[in-house]
Amino acid sequence: MGRPVSYNLNVKPLEGDISIAEMPDGYPGEGFFSTSFGKVIGLARKNSIWPLPFATSCCGIEFMATMGSHYDLARFGSERVGFSPRQCDLLMVIGTISKKMGPVVKQVYLQMAEPRWVIAVGACASSGGIFDTYSVLQGIDQVVPVDVYVPGCPPRPEAIIDGVMRIQDLVGKESLRRRNGPQYKALMDSYGIQ
Numbered sequence: 664m665g666r667p668v669s670y671n672l673n674v675k676p677l678e679g680d681i682s683i684a685e686m687p688d689g690y691p692g693e694g695f696f697s698t699s700f701g702k703v704i705g706l707a708r709k710n711s712i713w714p715l716p717f718a719t720s721c722c723g724i725e726f727m728a729t730m731g732s733h734y735d736l737a738r739f740g741s742e743r744v745g746f747s748p749r750q751c752d753l754l755m756v757i758g759t760i761s762k763k764m765g766p767v768v769k770q771v772y773l774q775m776a777e778p779r780w781v782i783a784v785g786a787c788a789s790s791g792g793i794f795d796t797y798s799v800l801q802g803i804d805q806v807v808p809v810d811v812y813v814p815g816c817p818p819r820p821e822a823i824i825d826g827v828m829r830i831q832d833l834v835g836k837e838s839l840r841r842r843n844g845p846q847y848k849a850l851m852d853s854y855g856i857q
């Protein structure tokens with residue numbers, strides 16, 4: 664004999680509207696909305712970031728909490744965490760990076776397609792943290808350019824989410840021509856990247 668099964672016994676009503684992506688600046692009118700191509704691309708990119716977590720130590724555990732249901736990074740369009748550099752556009756370096764590991768971080772960065780962004784999550788990735796020693800890289804910006812630094816040892820999930828939101832701001836506002844410009848080329852040259 665079958666057992667009666669019920670789902671969603673305590674359905675909660677939605678509180679307020681489900682938030683949706685903000686509309687870019689533009690000109691609304693009767694039945695139309697016009698904006699620039701760059702703003703539409705920025706809107707799409709900032710709400711569909713695919714992170715590659717390069718997690719080596721304790722900060723990685725905070726990142727796991729950030730991806731869990733309580734903090735839920737998926738709310739920002741970033742639930743698709745991937746480990747193939749060719750598919751990802753946000754390198755999240757999370758944890759202590761030894762000098763031996765530096766070239767590996769750089770190799771992963773080089774395998775990512777443009778446009779790509781980088782977050783240094785936690786004190787170790789940002790500056791070497793408490794490990795002011797011969798073997799630890801004193802900040803990943805010695806091997807790859809960093810867009811956002813998240814402080815903390817470890818940073819709480821809220822701080823990691825804040826870092827992702829700062830990246831979203833950068834991504835949404837980035838000019839489509841930036842990566843072809845002389846300043847970006849000079850930045851890449853300073854890291855020995857063609």
Ligand code: SF4
Binds near residue numbers: 722757788792815817
């Ligand atoms: S910043 Fe602190 S918590 Fe994060 S990897 Fe370094 S020692 Fe661990």
